Amino acid sequence: MKGFNSKLIHGKLDNHSDENFRSLKTPIYDTASYDFKNAEELEDAFHGRGNHFAYSRTANPTVAELQNRLKTMSNAEHCLCVSSGMFAISSVILSLCDSGDNILASKYLFGNTYSLFIKTFKSFGIETRFVDFENLEEVQSHIDSNTRAIFMEIMTNPQLIVYDFEQVAQLATQKNIPLIADNTVLTSYGFPCHQYDIDIEVISTSKFVSGGATSIGGAVFVHKNTKWEHVPKLKNEFQNFGEDAFIKKITPEIFRNMGGCMAPNNAYLKLLGLETLSLRIDKICDNALKAAQFLQNHPKVKGISYNLLDNSPYNKRTKKYFKENIGGCLIKLELENKQQAFNFSNALQMIRRGTNFCDNKSMIIHPASTIYCDYSDEERQEMQIYDGTLRLAIGLEDFSDIQEDLEQALDIL
Incomplete structure (x- = not known):
């Protein structure tokens, strides 16, 4: 199945489960917790063994189906659905940066993203260095040994600036720095991040995905990457999980501990919107x-x-x-x-x-x-x-x- 619209509607074609009574619409699993046959199965769930759901703050079947659909749509390695687009950005940066680290970003940002960078992250000891992505020499001059990410919007909101992604991605690759892109304005339908060496893609699913502004949400897409070994905060995860290092950091630590989960009903509404x-x-x-x-x-x-x-x-x-x-x-x-x-x-x-x-x-x-x-x-x-x-x-x-x-x-x- 190669067609974009087919992927939107069907995902991976592995959801024909009798547990859902073969419903053609994903059910809303509006529950906080789940039953287990025995203590051993519950232990397995907490250790990530088997396909178990333990608590909806960490995983939920309705949300999981949306993740499956979005991942297939974007050709990503992983997809994590979260409570909002702003949490998508926050959780990504906090998965890569510690106090004393810095990120590079354009000053042409959505207002709340700009506030997040200059106020919230600053209080965490994470510095944002604003650069002109049209001037790669300037960008390069702001990179040092503590630079952990480069952040850009695919089309800036509301300035509508479009950068030369290939040049920025080439620089990020040369410096082994993860490149993060906010693709809310276009989604992967309009711009395929995976084709341009963008490592992490974030979107607000409240926009085009939602289909009628029915619910708040966000998503993080992790594309194939070989830079994780150069990120100090991912050292242990890289040793244990290799290319899956980032998703193994953000999901069990930042996402789980900060409680940025998407509500099952919101995921259901987005599944409805996604098809069109x-x-x-x-x-x-x-x-x-x-x-x-x-x-x-x-x-x-x-x-x-x-x-x-x-x-x-x-x-x-x-x-x-x-x-x-x-x-x-x-x-x-x-x-x-x-x-x-x-x-x-x-x-x-x-x-x-x-x-x-x-x-x-x-x-x-x-x-x-x-x-x-x-x-x-x-x-x-x-x-x-x-x-x-x-x-x-x-x-x-x-x-x-x-x-x-x-x-x-x-x-x-």
Whole structure:
């Protein structure tokens, strides 16, 4: 079974269990604990022997099926589903870094990720060094013997920057540093991380995977890797498990001890959404390109960013790296000032004002007053977040209705 959609629907084709009464939908195992035939079987479960579930904070059958489906979809070696996309990032960094270590990242990050790096990890003694991935000499100059990871977003949110992944991955390989990529905006349907030497992929499953913003969740994908022997925190795991060192660190230690489990009902909702993922992404991206082309030609729009527009500085990279016609759901829109941005947002009738994206519904948000509200004007300027910036996330509606709503809202400005 090679087709992407077939993998979404069927996983590995090994789930025809009589224990599920051959149900064509994965049941919701909404339980905290499980029964065992005897004390010996319970002991085996705690020692990782056999296919046992002991406690749903560590593993659950519904969540396990979602992991199976996502792993197959992404061609990963391992997949771990967690409580949120933010926990996916947190657990990965904490599995690689100790106090005194550092990571490299772009300053163009989702606002909460930036806060995690400069506030939370800083209090743990983990330093984040912000670099320009367009300047590999600068990146290399920030690497030292305590650099444990390089972190990047596949397409930055909301700046929509696309880096040269091959060059960054080549540098990470030369330096034996794990490369971590947040692929939320595209998923493996739009960008196959495993083909570009990305070691660890993280996503928020609350977005495209969820299929209608029904639940919060995240996932960590571990791709084939030979760098674990160079990570001091994974020394024991590498000696015992070789290439499985990372998953043997994150699962029984960080994930289990910090309680970042996904709820079974959330996993079930994501299994439902997963089956139509590619259909939704294709339609949303088609709508987004049309919306960007309409806005690009409107006299009241000061500036617009969408990577499949011919004048985008990232058009060539988008076409090189991403699936054909996949430019993402996000449009970065620039109006004159905050008041004009608010007036436009408030005039929209069908497009909702909200924080999500990759939803079935089109949504809009003013990043400077919301996601980036904790940062100074200077910090926001450095991150290309201006008073007139809006993030428009296109949904599945008929494009004629999206255009009509955008047009009537612009007319009042």
